[in-house]
Amino acid sequence: MVTEQEFNLIEKRLEAWNEKFLIVCMQLGNYTKDEMLEHVKARDKVGKKLAEIQLYYLKKLKERK
């Protein structure tokens, strides 16, 4: 379950995403920076998945410190 605060954090992170990179999810499709942001803002299935992955990374980073 991704909270509203966490979604906002992920939006901020994705705004810094390199525009020349795309993300390919073998299950869901491929996405540009703008498309990723759209999905996260819409809080839909893809947006939730992207948020989940980014939060997982941040959690791991926090655990390491």
Place this chain on the structure above:
Amino acid sequence: MILWIILACILGLSIFLYLKFKKKTKMPANSMISIRPEYTHKLDVATRYGAVWQESILNVASSVGLPYVDLYKENATATNFFSSLESQDPLLVNIFGHGNYNLIVCQDEELLLRGGINTNVLAGRVVYDLSCQAGRDLANHAISEGCISFLGYNEDFIFAISEGSHPDCGMDNPLADEVAKGFFESHNTAPISYIQGKELADTYYDSQARFNYWINVWNSIDSQVAGFLLWDRDHQVMKPTVTIPIGLKLFPLIFAFVPLLIIPLSKHLKKLKLL
């Protein structure tokens, strides 16, 4: 004297059982089947990239003289897969394709494997699979049906690519994409290590180490890409766990201490006899 003979027998039996149950995981002189769909009915950057990056596994197989069947693009059909399994009976099965928790599809989304329905064809084989999610339920079915080992991903496999001029938005040559490299190279390390003769468990650890290398590289370039690599690393699974179970590891050790238990016990028994 009889006691020592019994102890020697027990020790011999324990060593025999240890060696019997310790899995033989070295690559025998056998063959490999590789299936790598690349969709033609629609633009699909995932299968185009994935299929091409699988070539490095085939190159290593060629270099060590491992015979293999390569089912690529329009040849990556279920019919070809099953007929090759039957005719070649390969030990190593290398799969690439879209999947979900309980199925894997091949060329143009044709059903290839569904857990519990036809995963019994993987019995007695070593499987390396690059698909989303199939490392969960499908792998469990395969293992319960006798598959020796299944390396896959229990959640979505996600990768980053560089924007290019290909109609699917990727680069024309996926092998030249330095962003995608870390993802595919990390996965490919597992089957490559196996082909090169590593133990099953080590192929998993080699792949994990390669993920770690690329995570470190990307942490200093773009941590968001590192985030996706970390996701893939942590959702890579190898089933069953190939390390020797602790009980089996301790088996000979337990018997080494048997005399310490039996000698006081035998003294006690002698006392009982005297009474």
